[in-house]
Amino acid sequence: DADVTQTPRNRITKTGKRIMLECSQTKGHDRMYWYRQDPGLGLRLIYYSFDVKDINKGEISDGYSVSRQAQAKFSLSLESAIPNQTALYFCATSDSSGGYNEQFFGPGTRLTVL
Amino acid sequence: AQKVTQAQTEISVVEKEDVTLDCVYETRDTTYYLFWYKQPPSGELVFLIRRNSFDEQNEISGRYSWNFQKSTSSFNFTITASQVVDSAVYFCALSETTNAGGTSYGKLTFGQGTILTVHP
Numbered sequence: 524d525a526d527v528t529q530t531p532r533n534r535i536t537k538t539g540k541r542i543m544l545e546c547s548q549t550k551g552h553d554r555m556y557w558y559r560q561d562p563g564l565g566l567r568l569i570y571y572s573f574d575v576k577d578i579n580k581g582e583i584s585d586g587y588s589v590s591r592q593a594q595a596k597f598s599l600s601l602e603s604a605i606p607n608q609t610a611l612y613f614c615a616t617s618d619s620s621g622g623y624n625e626q627f628f629g630p631g632t633r634l635t636v637l
Numbered sequence: 638a639q640k641v642t643q644a645q646t647e648i649s650v651v652e653k654e655d656v657t658l659d660c661v662y663e664t665r666d667t668t669y670y671l672f673w674y675k676q677p678p679s680g681e682l683v684f685l686i687r688r689n690s691f692d693e694q695n696e697i698s699g700r701y702s703w704n705f706q707k708s709t710s711s712f713n714f715t716i717t718a719s720q721v722v723d724s725a726v727y728f729c730a731l732s733e734t735t736n737a738g739g740t741s742y743g744k745l746t747f748g749q750g751t752i753l754t755v756h757p
Binding site for chain 2: 556558563564565566567568571581611613615625626627628630631633
């Protein structure tokens with residue numbers, strides 16, 4: 524079974540709709556991240572969470588919100604989706620107990636906003 | 638602010654050719670970590686290597702090798718005798734640290750990615 528899972532894997536929605544992307548992990552890691560990938564731009568950080576009570580904005584947080592329901596779950600919400608939020612979204616986890624930051628990525632969610 | 642630049646947007650080679658993917662980074666941290674990830678057509682991100690800023694030894698793993706040069710802020714990736722299965726998008730990434738002790742904040746800054754196509 525995958526250590527980092529994302530649901531849904533693919534989603535098509537309409538402008539103005541609220542949508543939630545979910546991420547779960549069984550790695551026991553304390554840190555979780557949400558990135559979006561756009562062609563030619565690489566991955567950019569949306570939000571990150573160092574533990575359940577510690578949530579921080581990343582590089583491109585406008586239009587997004589997150590919820591860390593438990594150490595293993597980190598959800599990303601688009602309150603009112605717009606077409607330029609069409610992208611591939613990745614969740615990642617890491618373990619703060621190490622001196623480095625190898626991040627383990629989920630399989631990605633492909634979101635299309637019409 | 639940190640920045641990672643992968644100037645090569647797309648590279649096309651024929652199988653068995655060697656290919657080098659360039660990565661140049663900017664950071665004010667004295668301690669940091671560099672990474673390479675592979676994204677095959679299926680879309681997942683595959684971790685390839687991590688290197689910390691104090692370790693400038695080059696590394697070889699099978700057909701893959703990495704050249705880290707702190708003096709030029711570069712962390713280049715070479716695939717020897719490329720194969721069709723190497724076709725993917727490759728990302729270089731940089732992780733900042735909290736302090737001189739080297740604990741990582743955990744946030745990765747990615748380059749734009751290089752699309753590598755290996756033709757049979």
